[in-house]
Structure formats: structure tokens, C-alpha cells
Amino acid sequence: MGEDRTARTAVRTITDLARLAGVSPGTVSRALAGKSLVNTKTREKxxxxxxxxxxxxxxxxxxxxxxxxxxxxxxIPLGHDTRQQISDTFFMTLLGFLADELTLEGYDLMLRRVVPKDDADWLDRFIGSGMIDGVIVIGQSDQFDRIEDVADGYGPMVVWGNHAEGQRHCVVGTDNRLGGRLAAERLIAAGAQRLAFLGDTTAIEFAARFAGAEDVVRRMGLPPIIELPTHLSPERASDEIARHLEAVMGRIDGVFAATDTLAALCLTGLRERGVAVPGDIKLIGFDDLPIASHTVPPLSTVKQDIAAGARGLVDLLLRRLAGEQTESLVLPPQLVVRQTA
Amino acid sequence: MGEDRTARTAVRTITDLARLAGVSPGTVSRALAGKSLVNTKTREKxxxxxxxxxxxxxxxxxxxxxxxxxxxxxxIPLGHDTRQQISDTFFMTLLGFLADELTLEGYDLMLRRVVPKDDADWLDRFIGSGMIDGVIVIGQSDQFDRIEDVADGYGPMVVWGNHAEGQRHCVVGTDNRLGGRLAAERLIAAGAQRLAFLGDTTAIEFAARFAGAEDVVRRMGLPPIIELPTHLSPERASDEIARHLEAVMGRIDGVFAATDTLAALCLTGLRERGVAVPGDIKLIGFDDLPIASHTVPPLSTVKQDIAAGARGLVDLLLRRLAGEQTESLVLPPQLVVRQTA
DNA sequence: ATTCCTGTTGCAAACGTTTGCAATGGGCGT
DNA sequence: ACGCCCATTGCAAACGTTTGCAACAGGAAT
Structure with a gap:
């Protein structure tokens, strides 16, 4: 008892409510919207x-x-590596922070995972759906050009990824090239000379990290870095890394992994082969994911500030929604020295 | 050149398109919807x-x-532990699979992270927004009762979580109690006698895991399990675990962690104290996240089939959308023996 | 008493699509 | 040649909210 004071009339629309309150739908709308054009008494009722x-x-x-x-x-465009990425720790963490920030600003978040290979106009379709006020693209993958195309005609878009000179879309991301430099410098400072890069450089972010590392070895006159292309999904990566190690063992003494996840797998691979880290081979990762501090030995890495990234993405997007033109935001990476290099 | 065949008339609405095609809006709608009530010629045009x-x-x-x-x-309701969970690996992986499954079925995914403490009717608000056809709740957190309330009046809802006898909302989840039993049995089979449980039992899923473990120790006449309540977020958990270990060291020889993440942290804590695993203390986790196979030594754990869970959630939700009444789906956990127990 | 405000409210037209119903036309059977 | 049926299309009314404009009341100013 006490429950039946809720009248049996279901009130589903603003019009129902208006009828009950004895006013017009318009007034109800105004009252609920909090616009001050309505009498306090009426509003309260x-x-x-x-x-x-x-x-x-x-x-x-x-x-x-x-x-x-x-x-x-x-x-999240899944370009070069269909399976992975939506479960990739880095992207997921970023997504979590994004959810927080957007909620804070009163926006809802509509998540879409697309495979550009199967769906050429994934981006236009999303934008044109009429369901969203703006779009955040997490990762350029191999879709840089398509994103550029869209950027010309559509304002409220911000992209997480790499910044290239003169690009037209607004991007937030770590300075990957600088990060690559930091990584290579650390490996070399720890005593490495012959480096390898673990990761797929068709992903533009990874290419920049690789390029940064190359800057360093070139400057210091060291032999060129050996590229070891590797998928990101743990299942495939494990085997690929094993094969890579088999092939280059003895010819390298330092590994720069494009990602902490890859670094962790590499660490396991090295252990299985009885290779000492950092004794025989120095190793450094990228991202500073939680896993980095819990490997044995803990992973040296280049930290990306994910929370700041999310904040930047949302902030820029809101300003673009307000009609502002915004520059890209490039965040500084930070070297985290632990025990593998 | 060749680009200007796109007329300058922007066609934003179905009516614009109708004018261009020389038909009525209705026809355009039908054509685009693929209903076969329209002439092939017209449709193609x-x-x-x-x-x-x-x-x-x-x-x-x-x-x-x-x-x-x-x-x-x-x-994702963030009940007892505000900060965590949206970046929790388990939930994120589940979310990834959900995105896949929903996309496959032609649905979009609207993600919302809520703090029930600050927002009592988080669930009604979401459902009543008119923006969604159905809802999947990831984790019951401490909101079991509220979910039950809603379940009576709203069909298309499926929840990831624990199944309790006679509950009214449709749930998909692992048999946590059985999982707890498997974990405890394994610890004991590995030689442990005095167990501790690492995790916060106000979360209903964790309580069930704990209860399962208790079933076993009671049946075998072992001393009761020591509860070590711990938050999930890595930052807070690390310290809490350290304090717990300090307190119970020497009084236990087996730890059942509510989560692989906690287990990994516990492993680090034990190592720092020079405790041998599994020599001095056996350890077992829950979930079988990627991290479980990459700790040193690799973690024994109880595996949850996340992909199957996501498939189950979506499948049941679709059937409920079709008006069907569905039973809950309880998935069997699976013991994965590695090297910590 | 008349006029002019100001503060509230109602009216009705959007927003862009879908869909039941009716209208049209051509082809076919008789 | 007539009528009937079927396939295709158009018409217009929804869906539930917001919002410019007009109307109205009551009070103040003249």
C-alpha cells in the first residue's frame, strides 16, 4: 500500500504530462528544460x-x-590487424577515460568498431547517420588518407594518432618519433648497439616510433635497425616473435618493442630461450601499461599519458563543436626506466 | 575534373533525393529500405x-x-569501487566481444558508465531515454536489488553477473561458486591447508567465488578462509595487498585471488617479501586474462569464457527483443593449471 | 480610464522518416 | 471492347519534442 498513488494513467509523452498538469505541451517542455520562461509554481507542479x-x-x-x-x-578502425585492438589494453584504457570525460560533459558515447577493408565508407556512414554530434577516431590505423578526406568537409572530428606535418585533421597523440628516440637512446645507454624493432610499421604510429629510433642509430653511426613485423594479437604475436628471435638471435643486443604487450611477450620468448634480460639483450617497450611494472624483470618503457590524451580529445572536440578551429595536440612521452634496459 | 558530376544541390533529406529522382519521398524510403514494393528500375535510379x-x-x-x-x-555500474572497472581488463575484453557481436547483428552500442551512488535511477534513466532498444548491464556490482526492480517492468535487459536462485532478471555469467570450488580444490591438491581470499566480497560475484571456496574447506575440515578485502584498481590494490600480506604472513599457505589482476599484484608482493611461489605459498587467480600466462611463474587460474559470455548476452537479448522469455545462462568455469598452484 | 509593458502561456509549425490507404496505370481474361 | 487485378506510386498522417510568434492577463504609468 502507498504505491497506488501513482495514477494508472501511464505518462509516456510530454503531452500526457501536459494534460495531467492542465497546461500545454510547450509549457511542459520549457519547464523540464529549465529555461526560466515559466512560472515557478507551474514548473514545480x-x-x-x-x-x-x-x-x-x-x-x-x-x-x-x-x-x-x-x-x-x-x-575504432581495425585496419591492418582485424582481430586485435578492440581488446588491446591501450585502446581500452583510452576508451575508459573517454567515457569518463564525455559523461562528465554530459555526452553519451556511441561505440563502433569497423573493418575499413570490408566497409570503405565507414567514417562517412557513421557521421552521416545523424546519430552523433561529433566523432572521435581512436587510431589512424592505415586509414590516414580517408580521414584526411573527411576532415575537409566535417568539423567535429578529432583523431587519436600520429601527427604529420601539414595534415588537415585534428589529432591528439603522443610524439611517437620523440618516443622512439627516447627508447633507442635508452637501449644504447644501457649498452646495446645492434637494435631490432618489434612491430608492424604499416601502422603509422609505429612507423613514427621506428623512425625516431632510426634517427638515433643513424646519428650515432650504429648499424640500421632490424625490422621484425609482428601482429598485435597475443595469439599470433607469440609465434611470430618466437620465429623472429630464432632468426636474429646473436645478431642483436637490444629490442625496441612497439608496445608493452609485445615487449612482455618478447620477454617470455627470451626467457624460454635462456637469454638473459638485460644481460644479453636489452628490451624496452612503449605505453607503460600496468603489465609493464609486473613482468619479471619489470619493463623499461616509454610512457604515454592516456588520461591526458582522453582529456585532450574531448576538450578539442567540444571546442570544435562550438565552431572553433583547433590545432592538433602533441603530448610528450616520458621515459620510464625499470630493469630491462 | 570528373568530380563535378556531383550536382551542387546538397541532398540531405529523403525529400531532396525524391525531388532529384522525380518520385515521392515515400518511394525513396521504400527503395532505400529494400522492401520489394518498388519497381526495380526506380529503385536502381x-x-x-x-x-x-x-x-x-x-x-x-x-x-x-x-x-x-x-x-x-x-x-557499467561502478558500485563499490568507483574508479576501477571501466579499465578493468576483464570488463574491457567483454565489451570488445560485445561490440563485435552487436555489430554482427546490425546493432550499435551505446556505452554508459554510471556511479549508482551519485545517481540512484541510473538504470531507469538509461532505459527511459528512448535512445536504446535494449540494455546489457555489465556486472551487478552492489546493485542487485535495483536491477531486480527494473526487471519486472522492462523486458529487453540482460545482465552479466552472478546467478542466484529465484532471481527475476536474466543473467549470463560464469558459475562463480563452482569456480571458487575448483580454485580451492586446486590449492589444496597442491598442498595448501590454510587459505586466504583476496578480494572484496561485497561484489556479489566475488562473494560467490568465496562461498565456493568455503564449501570446500568446510567439507574437508580445514580452517576457515581468511578474507582480505581489496579494491580492484591497481594503485590502491598494491598497497592493500602489501598490508594484507604483512598481517597474515606465516598463517597461510594458499591464496585465492578474486581476479588474475589481483593475483599478479599478489605475486609481485610475495616476491618482494622473498616468499617462494608455489613453494611457500600456492596462488590461484580467476578469469584467465592474458596476463595470467605471462607472470613469472605463470599463474594457475580459473578460466571464464568471455567470448561465449558475450555471445550469450547478445543472443539472449535479441530473443528478449523478439518477445521471448529467456532463462539465465550459466557458463562453466574451467580450471587452468600453470605453475603457481 | 486608456495605454503600454512584462511575465506566462498556448498554438502550430517544424525536425526527417515510415507506412496505411487510396489512386493510377497497364496487362490480362472474357 | 470491357472489366478486373496486380504492381507501383503518391498522399498525408503519424512519431514526440522544441520554439517562434501571438495572445492574454495583470499591473504600472499616463
Whole structure:
């Protein structure tokens, strides 16, 4: 008992509520929106009824009328490596922070995972859906050009990824080239001379990290870095790394892994072969994921500030939504020396 | 050149397109929807124009009219442990698989992270928003009762979590109690007698794991399990675990961690104290996350089949959307013996 | 008493799509 | 040659909200 004070009339629309309150739908709309064009008494009455019936205005209708949805699209293109990435720790952590930031700003988040290979206009489709006010692209993958194309005609888009001179889309990301330099310098400072790079350089971010490392070895007159292309998904990566190690063992004394995840796998591979780290081979990763501090020995790495990245993405996107033109944001990476290099 | 065949007339609505094609909006709608009530010739013409102008029907309008949105809400309640969970590896992996499955079924995914403590009707608000056709709740957290309340009046909801006898909401999850039993049995089989449980049992899933372990020690007449409540976020957990170990060291010879993440941290803590694993203390985790196979020594654990879980969630939700009444789905956990127990 | 505000409210037209119903036309059977 | 049916299309009313404009009341100023 006590429950039946909620009238049997279900109040699903603003019009129902208006009827109950004895006012017009317009007034209800204004009252609920908090615009001050409505009498305090009336507003309170309306709010009371709304609360009592658990009424919430339909977001679809509101969105249609106002031509904005309160939803930000977040899309993860799976370019060169279909399986991985949506479960990749780095992207997931970034996504988590994004969710936090967007919620804080009153936006909802619509997540979409796309395979550009099977779906050429993945980006236009998302943008044109009318469901989102803006879009955040997590990772350029191998879709740099397509993103550039879209950037010309569509303002509210920010991309996580690598910044290239003169690019047209607004990007937030770590200075990968600098990160690569830091990594290589650390390996060399720890005593390594003949380096290898573990990772797939068709991903533009990884290419930049590789390039940074190359800068260093070239400057110091060391032999060129051996590229060891590797997929990101743990299942495939394990075997590939094993094969790589088989092939280059003895010819290298330092490994720069494109990712902590790869570094961790590499560490296991080295252990299995009885190779001492950092004794025989120095190893450094990238990202500073939680795993980096829990390998044995703990992984030296180049830290990306993921939280700052998320904040930057959202901040820039909001300003673009407000019509501002924004520059890209390049975050400084930070060397974290632990025990593998 | 060759680019200007795209007429300058921007075609944003179905009506624009209709004008261009010389038909009525209704026909365009039918053509684009693929319903076979339209002449092949006409359809092709319309499709051609649509393609040429990159036209996509507005999802908001469509959703409003059809009273369905093609969007599934995924909500992660952060109950007892505000900070964590959205970056928790387990939930993130589940989320990744969910994204895959939902995409496959033609649904979009709207992600929302909520703090029930600050926002009592988080679930009603999401459901009542009119933006989603159904909802998947990831983790019951400490919100079991609220979910139960909602389940009575709202069909299309499926929850990841623990199954309790006679509950009213449809849940998909691992048999946590059985998992707890497997873990305890393994610890004991490895030689442990005095067990501790690492984790916060106010989370219902963890409570079930704990209960399963208790079943075993009771049956075998061993001393009761010592509870070591611990937050999930790595930053807080590290210290808490250190303090716990300090307190119970020497009184235990086996640890059942509620999560692989906690187990990995515990392993580090034990190493720092010079405790041999599994020599002095046996250790077992839960989940079988990637990290489990890369600790040193690799972690024995109880595996949850995350992919199957995601598939189950989506499958049940779709059937509920179709009006079916569905039973809960309880997945069997699987013991994975590595080297810590 | 008349006029002019100001503060509230109602009216009705959007927003862009879908869909039941009716209208049109051509082909076919008789 | 007539009528009927079927395939295709157009018409217009929804879906639920927002918002410019107009209307209205009551009070203040003249």
C-alpha cells in the first residue's frame, strides 16, 4: 500500500504530462528544460508530476527537433590487424577515460568498431547517420588518407594518432618519433648497439616510433635497425616473435618493442630461450601499461599519458563543436626506466 | 575534373533525393529500405543518386518514426569501487566481444558508465531515454536489488553477473561458486591447508567465488578462509595487498585471488617479501586474462569464457527483443593449471 | 480610464522518416 | 471492347519534442 498513488494513467509523452498538469505541451517542455520562461509554481507542479511518474522526455524526438543528439561517436578502425585492438589494453584504457570525460560533459558515447577493408565508407556512414554530434577516431590505423578526406568537409572530428606535418585533421597523440628516440637512446645507454624493432610499421604510429629510433642509430653511426613485423594479437604475436628471435638471435643486443604487450611477450620468448634480460639483450617497450611494472624483470618503457590524451580529445572536440578551429595536440612521452634496459 | 558530376544541390533529406529522382519521398524510403514494393528500375535510379551524393537517411528521424533505434545500451555500474572497472581488463575484453557481436547483428552500442551512488535511477534513466532498444548491464556490482526492480517492468535487459536462485532478471555469467570450488580444490591438491581470499566480497560475484571456496574447506575440515578485502584498481590494490600480506604472513599457505589482476599484484608482493611461489605459498587467480600466462611463474587460474559470455548476452537479448522469455545462462568455469598452484 | 509593458502561456509549425490507404496505370481474361 | 487485378506510386498522417510568434492577463504609468 502507498504505491497506488501513482495514477494508472501511464505518462509516456510530454503531452500526457501536459494534460495531467492542465497546461500545454510547450509549457511542459520549457519547464523540464529549465529555461526560466515559466512560472515557478507551474514548473514545480510539472516537475512533481514528472518525478512521480518517472517521466523522461524522448531523446530521439528531442534530438530530431534540436538537430543534435548529445551523443559522441567513438570509432575504432581495425585496419591492418582485424582481430586485435578492440581488446588491446591501450585502446581500452583510452576508451575508459573517454567515457569518463564525455559523461562528465554530459555526452553519451556511441561505440563502433569497423573493418575499413570490408566497409570503405565507414567514417562517412557513421557521421552521416545523424546519430552523433561529433566523432572521435581512436587510431589512424592505415586509414590516414580517408580521414584526411573527411576532415575537409566535417568539423567535429578529432583523431587519436600520429601527427604529420601539414595534415588537415585534428589529432591528439603522443610524439611517437620523440618516443622512439627516447627508447633507442635508452637501449644504447644501457649498452646495446645492434637494435631490432618489434612491430608492424604499416601502422603509422609505429612507423613514427621506428623512425625516431632510426634517427638515433643513424646519428650515432650504429648499424640500421632490424625490422621484425609482428601482429598485435597475443595469439599470433607469440609465434611470430618466437620465429623472429630464432632468426636474429646473436645478431642483436637490444629490442625496441612497439608496445608493452609485445615487449612482455618478447620477454617470455627470451626467457624460454635462456637469454638473459638485460644481460644479453636489452628490451624496452612503449605505453607503460600496468603489465609493464609486473613482468619479471619489470619493463623499461616509454610512457604515454592516456588520461591526458582522453582529456585532450574531448576538450578539442567540444571546442570544435562550438565552431572553433583547433590545432592538433602533441603530448610528450616520458621515459620510464625499470630493469630491462 | 570528373568530380563535378556531383550536382551542387546538397541532398540531405529523403525529400531532396525524391525531388532529384522525380518520385515521392515515400518511394525513396521504400527503395532505400529494400522492401520489394518498388519497381526495380526506380529503385536502381534512387540508389544511384543516393550513392552519388553519399546520402544516408537520418537515423534519429527513422528511429522516432519506427519506435526503435537499432542501438543497444551497455552500462557499467561502478558500485563499490568507483574508479576501477571501466579499465578493468576483464570488463574491457567483454565489451570488445560485445561490440563485435552487436555489430554482427546490425546493432550499435551505446556505452554508459554510471556511479549508482551519485545517481540512484541510473538504470531507469538509461532505459527511459528512448535512445536504446535494449540494455546489457555489465556486472551487478552492489546493485542487485535495483536491477531486480527494473526487471519486472522492462523486458529487453540482460545482465552479466552472478546467478542466484529465484532471481527475476536474466543473467549470463560464469558459475562463480563452482569456480571458487575448483580454485580451492586446486590449492589444496597442491598442498595448501590454510587459505586466504583476496578480494572484496561485497561484489556479489566475488562473494560467490568465496562461498565456493568455503564449501570446500568446510567439507574437508580445514580452517576457515581468511578474507582480505581489496579494491580492484591497481594503485590502491598494491598497497592493500602489501598490508594484507604483512598481517597474515606465516598463517597461510594458499591464496585465492578474486581476479588474475589481483593475483599478479599478489605475486609481485610475495616476491618482494622473498616468499617462494608455489613453494611457500600456492596462488590461484580467476578469469584467465592474458596476463595470467605471462607472470613469472605463470599463474594457475580459473578460466571464464568471455567470448561465449558475450555471445550469450547478445543472443539472449535479441530473443528478449523478439518477445521471448529467456532463462539465465550459466557458463562453466574451467580450471587452468600453470605453475603457481 | 486608456495605454503600454512584462511575465506566462498556448498554438502550430517544424525536425526527417515510415507506412496505411487510396489512386493510377497497364496487362490480362472474357 | 470491357472489366478486373496486380504492381507501383503518391498522399498525408503519424512519431514526440522544441520554439517562434501571438495572445492574454495583470499591473504600472499616463
Amino acid at each position: 510539472i516537475e512533481a508530476i514528472a518525478r512521480e511518474h518517472g517521466f523522461r522526455p524522448n531523446q530521439m524526438a528531442s534530438g530530431l527537433r534540436r538537430q543534435k543528439t548529445g551523443v559522441i561517436g567513438v570509432v | 534512387i540508389e544511384a543518386i543516393a550513392r552519388e551524393h553519399g546520402f544516408r537517411p537520418n537515423q534519429m528521424a527513422s528511429g522516432l518514426r519506427r519506435q526503435k533505434t537499432g542501438v543497444i545500451g551497455v552500462v
